[in-house]
Amino acid sequence: MKMVHTCIILYMYIVIMIDFSVLRHGRRLEMVQKAQMSSGPAGGGGENTLYYVLVGATCLGTGVYAYRTVSGDKERYNERMIDLVNRPKQGPRAAEAVTEVVAGSKEAAVSEPAPAAEPVESTAAHSDVPEHAPYLLIGGGTASFAAARSIRARDPGARVLIVTEESELPYMRPPLSKELWFSDDPKATETLRFKQWNGKERSIYFQPPSFYVSPTDLAKVENGGVAVLTGRKVVHMDVRENKVKLSDGAEISYEKCLIATGGVPRNLQVIDRAGEEVMKRTTLFRKIEDFRSLEKISREVKSITIIGGGFLGSELACALGRRSTDLDLEVIQMFPEKGNMGKVLPEYLSNWTTEKVRKEGVNIIMDAIVKNVSYKNDKLEIKLKDGRLIETDHVVAAVGLEPSVELAKSAGLEVDSDFGGYRVNAELQARSNIWVAGDAACFYDIKLGRRRVEHHDHAVVSGRLAGENMTGASKPYWHQSMFWSDLGPDVGYEAIGIVDSSLPTVGVFAKATAKDTPKAATEQSGTGIRSESETEAVAVTLKAETTAPPSPVQQKEDYGKGVVFYLRDNVVVGIVLWNVFNRMPIARKIIKDGEQHADLNEEKGNVCIVPKTQSIYNLNDTIYLYNNTLEYWVNVLQYIKTLTSLCVFIKSCKLWSM
Numbered sequence: 001m002k003m004v005h006t007c008i009i010l011y012m013y014i015v016i017m018i019d020f021s022v023l024r025h026g027r028r029l030e031m032v033q034k035a036q037m038s039s040g041p042a043g044g045g046g047e048n049t050l051y052y053v054l055v056g057a058t059c060l061g062t063g064v065y066a067y068r069t070v071s072g073d074k075e076r077y078n079e080r081m082i083d084l085v086n087r088p089k090q091g092p093r094a095a096e097a098v099t100e101v102v103a104g105s106k107e108a109a110v111s112e113p114a115p116a117a118e119p120v121e122s123t124a125a126h127s128d129v130p131e132h133a134p135y136l137l138i139g140g141g142t143a144s145f146a147a148a149r150s151i152r153a154r155d156p157g158a159r160v161l162i163v164t165e166e167s168e169l170p171y172m173r174p175p176l177s178k179e180l181w182f183s184d185d186p187k188a189t190e191t192l193r194f195k196q197w198n199g200k201e202r203s204i205y206f207q208p209p210s211f212y213v214s215p216t217d218l219a220k221v222e223n224g225g226v227a228v229l230t231g232r233k234v235v236h237m238d239v240r241e242n243k244v245k246l247s248d249g250a251e252i253s254y255e256k257c258l259i260a261t262g263g264v265p266r267n268l269q270v271i272d273r274a275g276e277e278v279m280k281r282t283t284l285f286r287k288i289e290d291f292r293s294l295e296k297i298s299r300e301v302k303s304i305t306i307i308g309g310g311f312l313g314s315e316l317a318c319a320l321g322r323r324s325t326d327l328d329l330e331v332i333q334m335f336p337e338k339g340n341m342g343k344v345l346p347e348y349l350s351n352w353t354t355e356k357v358r359k360e361g362v363n364i365i366m367d368a369i370v371k372n373v374s375y376k377n378d379k380l381e382i383k384l385k386d387g388r389l390i391e392t393d394h395v396v397a398a399v400g401l402e403p404s405v406e407l408a409k410s411a412g413l414e415v416d417s418d419f420g421g422y423r424v425n426a427e428l429q430a431r432s433n434i435w436v437a438g439d440a441a442c443f444y445d446i447k448l449g450r451r452r453v454e455h456h457d458h459a460v461v462s463g464r465l466a467g468e469n470m471t472g473a474s475k476p477y478w479h480q481s482m483f484w485s486d487l488g489p490d491v492g493y494e495a496i497g498i499v500d501s502s503l504p505t506v507g508v509f510a511k512a513t514a515k516d517t518p519k520a521a522t523e524q525s526g527t528g529i530r531s532e533s534e535t536e537a538v539a540v541t542l543k544a545e546t547t548a549p550p551s552p553v554q555q556k557e558d559y560g561k562g563v564v565f566y567l568r569d570n571v572v573v574g575i576v577l578w579n580v581f582n583r584m585p586i587a588r589k590i591i592k593d594g595e596q597h598a599d600l601n602e603e604k605g606n607v608c609i610v611p612k613t614q615s616i617y618n619l620n621d622t623i624y625l626y627n628n629t630l631e632y633w634v635n636v637l638q639y640i641k642t643l644t645s646l647c648v649f650i651k652s653c654k655l656w657s658m
Helices: 002-025 046-085 121-125 142-154 276-280 288-298 311-327 347-359 456-470 518-525 530-534 584-593 643-653
Strands: 132-138 159-163 193-195 201-203 225-229 234-238 243-246 251-259 263-265 303-307 330-334 362-365 370-376 379-384 389-392 394-397 401-403 429-431 434-436 441-445 449-451 482-486 492-497 505-510 561-568 571-578
Touching (some): 132 142, 142 159, 142 225, 142 251, 276 370, 288 311, 311 330, 311 482, 330 389, 347 362, 379 394, 434 456, 456 482, 482 584, 492 584, 571 584
Parallel strands (some): 132 159, 132 251, 303 330, 330 362
Antiparallel strands (some): 193 201, 243 251, 263 401, 370 379, 429 434, 441 449, 482 492, 492 571, 561 571
């Protein structure tokens, strides 16, 4: 087969050289007529016969070569897929103990080692570890998977190895605190399949096991692939030799490397030093095993206390609160702020959110600073700084994430002193052949400055960009990632940029309808995991409907839906879309424009003030943000070029008296 391909290529090369020579001299081949050959008709047709034969043969040879190549590739691909599906549990290495990991399974097939003449521990232990990987991705989360997919898209023959200390194949984390808790399937805890808000079912895993190649076969696969080495941790990195050392002593050399180690859940110091009995009854929620453990605990105990009022803590509180009645479970949420998500949302919206969480069956304890945690009489006692004492059976600490930077010392990489994480440039590069993505990356945002972001969509965006740059793209980080949080199927928000409650904010709200919920929005748009659709640069166009304009929000009324703008130095740096969905590209453009606007401010209530300057309004230069949900904002059209146009947007909201 190789000989045929070589002959065809050599023939094509000779013909091309002849054609090039002819074209270079500006004339066709001059044929030496022989007696046995016909001179052909007048006009030089006979002189061109050999030329046409060569060109025709070239086309024919090219077609044959392309057909044979495609057919061969297809056959090899089919053979590889059949081999992956039908691969026996014991391969030719029957004397070695090799574990086959299946997504979501706790079992592993282990062969009995045959007696050996002499023990060779290193060979047996490292038999499934390849010695070299052109693309080495450290960490098995969303960022690594996004990078692997991006690398393969730009380099179809790439060999990518993902090394993860988890026993699972790459999976998405958001459903662990969202949809999985609302599943009606009693087997969802084991299968890890769930229904999205749009009713479609999917798995928590990005791809099934058949998508990946075996680590031992990675170097042999002709067209490359993605392999996952599970249950291994990279403990040392030699950047001079381009090698990493694993926890079992194995070494892997690489050409290009991505660090996407994510982070580990923080814990309260008072719990850390409280003793073994307290730690046994404390969950630091992060992984699949944490979800399974907490779900089981929720069916066995009488009370669970969640410490933390951020995204994770509030989502888990709502999820457990919905189950509290059926399980006869008391759910307590405590945090030091004055309301749920108090570090993110303006105070009025945080207070409103707190009441919504209470209605889910959660006992909220605000201004709670934990002083001590102890174990007495089969109960955990939580003593607060103000003297209050809370008894509970189990504690969930949801107090943030600590970026994993353990490789910084051996690799000589810089850790940012302000934000934590590996310090990288705008291209997510830490060294010439090392990139960092996801939670562990402290990157330079060309629009908002240096940042570190801990959200699913950022992992997708940064992983994808790192993968592109590992294949030579050299692109800066400019795409603003979004994040979202759902307090059940009825209340949700999407945000972008810097959302910090300490910044000045402007809020515009209106009463919600039955269609202004995460569930209704995904049902209408057909999207599932929202970041998978929102990372694209084009907004989803919803079908317009004629509806009566809802009444504007009055003092002390529900904040059904609306927009909150966060300003820094009179520039919008963050936006929260509250029960408003599929409009993230427009919000992203507002932040990208980065124009100053000194006239925006906020009343003590909840409605923004119209700027005094009316002459700057231009209704043809605004955006149509709310489409079918707020029909009465009819003046808002397509684009926003400056933040003076933002004033037009607020005027068009008609949420105040003129």
